[in-house]
Amino acid sequence: MVELTVPYESRMEEAHAFKEGKYLDLTKELKKDGYEAKVMPVEICARGFVGSSAYGLLSKLSIGGNKRTKALRLLAETAENSFRWIWSRRNERLLHKD
Numbered sequence: 463m464v465e466l467t468v469p470y471e472s473r474m475e476e477a478h479a480f481k482e483g484k485y486l487d488l489t490k491e492l493k494k495d496g497y498e499a500k501v502m503p504v505e506i507c508a509r510g511f512v513g514s515s516a517y518g519l520l521s522k523l524s525i526g527g528n529k530r531t532k533a534l535r536l537l538a539e540t541a542e543n544s545f546r547w548i549w550s551r552r553n554e555r556l557l558h559k560d
Contacts, residue, residue, distance in 0.1 A: 465484075465501060467505050468541070478505055
């Protein structure tokens with residue numbers, strides 16, 4: 463299972479540990495039932511900083527070399543562009559619950 467988290471840069475390690483712990487019981491239950499289960503939290507900060515967990519995930523998926531470099535760059539750019547889009551519309555009612 464891959465769990466994407468978008469924490470503040472200063473809380474990346476804390477967010478990683480929290481997400482690992484969040485699914486610990488589920489992982490144990492799945493393993494007890496005969497399944498192979500692994501939780502892989504991935505942290506990508508809104509301002510484009512990609513955590514080492516993303517590098518690790520791509521490595522486990524056998525994505526390496528230039529493809530991994532390109533994927534990490536694309537993840538960073540997508541996160542930054544998404545953050546910019548949300549920030550530019552922060553005062554629009556559509557983004558807020560009533």
